[in-house]
Amino acid sequence: MEEDEFLGEKTFQHYCAEFIKHSQQIGDGWEWRTSKDCSDGYMCKIHFQIKNGTVVSYPGTSTHVQTCLPMEEALELPLDDSEVTEATAATEVIKYEYHVLYSCSYQVPVLYFRASFLDGRPFSLKDIWEGVHECYKTRLQQGPWDTITQQEHPILGQPFFVLHPCKTNEFMTPVLKNSRKINSTWTCLCFHLFPRNVNYITSWLSIVGPVVGLNLPLSYARAASQNE
Amino acid sequence: MWCGPGLTSNFLRVGARGISGAPVDILLKAVGDTPIMKTKKWAVERTRTIQGLIDFIKKFLKLVASEQLFIYVNQSFAPSPDQEVGTLYECFGSDGKLVLHYCKSQAWG
Numbered sequence: 001m002e003e004d005e006f007l008g009e010k011t012f013q014h015y016c017a018e019f020i021k022h023s024q025q026i027g028d029g030w031e032w033r034t035s036k037d038c039s040d041g042y043m044c045k046i047h048f049q050i051k052n053g054t055v056v057s058y059p060g061t062s063t064h065v066q067t068c069l070p071m072e073e074a075l076e077l078p079l080d081d082s083e084v085t086e087a088t089a090a091t092e093v094i095k096y097e098y099h100v101l102y103s104c105s106y107q108v109p110v111l112y113f114r115a116s117f118l119d120g121r122p123f124s125l126k127d128i129w130e131g132v133h134e135c136y137k138t139r140l141q142q143g144p145w146d147t148i149t150q151q152e153h154p155i156l157g158q159p160f161f162v163l164h165p166c167k168t169n170e171f172m173t174p175v176l177k178n179s180r181k182i183n184s185t186w187t188c189l190c191f192h193l194f195p196r197n198v199n200y201i202t203s204w205l206s207i208v209g210p211v212v213g214l215n216l217p218l219s220y221a222r223a224a225s226q227n228e
Numbered sequence: 229m230w231c232g233p234g235l236t237s238n239f240l241r242v243g244a245r246g247i248s249g250a251p252v253d254i255l256l257k258a259v260g261d262t263p264i265m266k267t268k269k270w271a272v273e274r275t276r277t278i279q280g281l282i283d284f285i286k287k288f289l290k291l292v293a294s295e296q297l298f299i300y301v302n303q304s305f306a307p308s309p310d311q312e313v314g315t316l317y318e319c320f321g322s323d324g325k326l327v328l329h330y331c332k333s334q335a336w337g
Contacts, residue, residue: 171298171333174260178329179303198304206306207298218319221305 006107007200015201016043016100022223035155042155043100051092093118098214100201101154108168109204112153112160113212125161131213163208175203199224252317252326259331263289274314278307285330300329
């Protein structure tokens, strides 16, 4: 049995910082937020989607427009602060939030997510899944989705859907071990060796994100392999 | 539609690479204890998606429905399921081929 690749909290924060650096470069909208006492923090992304499929990001997150279908690069159009492209009625706009937190008990990142209409009405899990890529729908029907639960956000104290972290090590360990075998340059973070060209958060999010409607542009893959 | 296993001679189609429509050469590498494909080199049409590739490998390896298969570029990044192989080749291909790692997992089961 292979030894699991656990992620320490400092290492988690390091990888999040690298991830956000790239996000800022491409205007992907991820930010770091800290709790009131600044003892911990998490990554956060908000995007808005109109039910017919067009995604609009509001100023304050990122000011570019991208389609909701996964694309390798976001379509960048200059957006006036007061403009909302092709909005129909306010009730048709859905706000999606994705938060990446650290789980001390599992020593892995955890994905919290929720969606709501602009008037605050929450979007159900079923509604979220309707926006998920076709190919994941068969996976959803296979029932691991008893591993999506609704829980209180540890920092905000509000209800979010959570992708349970208990299986994270199972799919992350082979990937990290394989990458370690291939790469001879390592970086030492908090007394733990990680292959230099792998960002744990990027890898992890690229795997779990699409299942809940979050797709990472391909440039994250290139950024991860260029990290110092 | 699969062009079939890429035999060594197929790699000598100098000049065909880079022309849109021409298939790309893919090298599949197993990760962890995922079964190794007998044929690792494949010529794949550019518009084939990652999901199409996943379905193909799952069938080839005779994986059961509850087993998930993930494909990675740059060893550790999982592209979106409808990402096209041609695009991935443009971004991550080198020496005339695209190396993809694949890994099975019971993770969602």
